[in-house]
Amino acid sequence: MKKIKETKSSAFYQQQYRQRLREQGLIKKEVWILPENATKLFEIEKQFRLVSNTCFNNKQENNKMKKNEVWSITDLYQALHDSQLVKQDFASIEVIDGIDACLHIVMHEYGDLPLFLSISNQQIIVEALLWPVDIVKQPTQFNEEILYTRKLFPLSTIAIEKTGDGSLNYIMYGALSASSLLSDIIYELETLSDNVIKATEAYEQHININKLN
Template identity: 40%
Template sequence: MKAGKPKSSAVYVREFRARMREAGLVKKDVWIRPEYARDLAAAEQRFRQIPGTATTAASAPAQRDDAAATPGWTLPSLQHALETSPLVQSGGIEVHRSEGADPTLRLVMREYGDLPVFIAVGGWQIVVQVLMWPVDHVTDPAAFNAHVLRTHKLLPLTTMGIEPVAGVASYIMFGSLGTQSSLADILFEIDTLAENVIACVDAYGFFLRDDVLPQDETRP
């Protein structure tokens, strides 16, 4: 990930919620079986459209691209595929490459308050990662860690961990796929990770210090 002082995901969640409200959207919680997660994500995108307008390519369900996945993704080939995908072409995602000892792709998720998502490709694995917040943003890290271990299964396809980010011990959320995965599955993982960041702030926000909580978040 890039050097400098990165922002906590709570900041991006705040921006995401502000944009949703400005668009006239309202938040509704739903309970579904986990196997319907992909269908719900597609339905949510459709329901964000203004009635009577055409569904955009960015909100249409992604199609499998098994032919593209056959040789196995490299960072350059994945970058090219993402840059030519409807989600990027429509402006929903920006793709940037960060050079260094371990080059990564940095995706700016426009529909999620400009949340940055980082992608690394190494060996047979693709890792999709988001910075959540520094450890010192949590009021009781030991209690938080125990709570996450008990409840992280509620966040599909992602895991939380701790690693240094710009020299600061920080919580991250990540998911991984094989380099043989289809482009559709990679895009679904990216979108699921972004959705889980929002869900994570909702579920775990009461562990954060008051000064880093989204403004509309309240203590239970």
């Protein structure tokens, strides 16, 4: 996807996210789990947040897609716009027009983290910018650690991508079928947002803070 306009790194949104949680009276607790239990912990964490929980059950979303029917950008925009995710102001959404149109989704519950969603080759791809490659202290060591710890972030993958201005950036993305239920797409948006925040916390020692915007 080539349409990432936002230049702020994920560290900025992490700070916004932490501030929002503090304002809601929440506190941070560190836990140690097996990697295969990361998805279960994510679900439990959402329940324990109470106020910051999105307060709706994704399974209750209106899943109008028929079997094997593929979403278009315009149809998915309308479905998300009508969902509780947007109606309750947990996120806002807009269409970015172009040859390959995509959705720009701002996740307000995650420090206004911007996500970009595109549909191509029967797949829905959702991605978020992490940080520029050139602010990582030791890229080789960092890349190796990403490979060792990739199971900590369920349903998400970290990659390097060249943006329109030629710069290299780490991104995090998730992929699912273009015929997925709306509830599954919303779950992907929330999971990716949560993983971006957790990845920023997990890898912050590798980032040169002085080079952040």
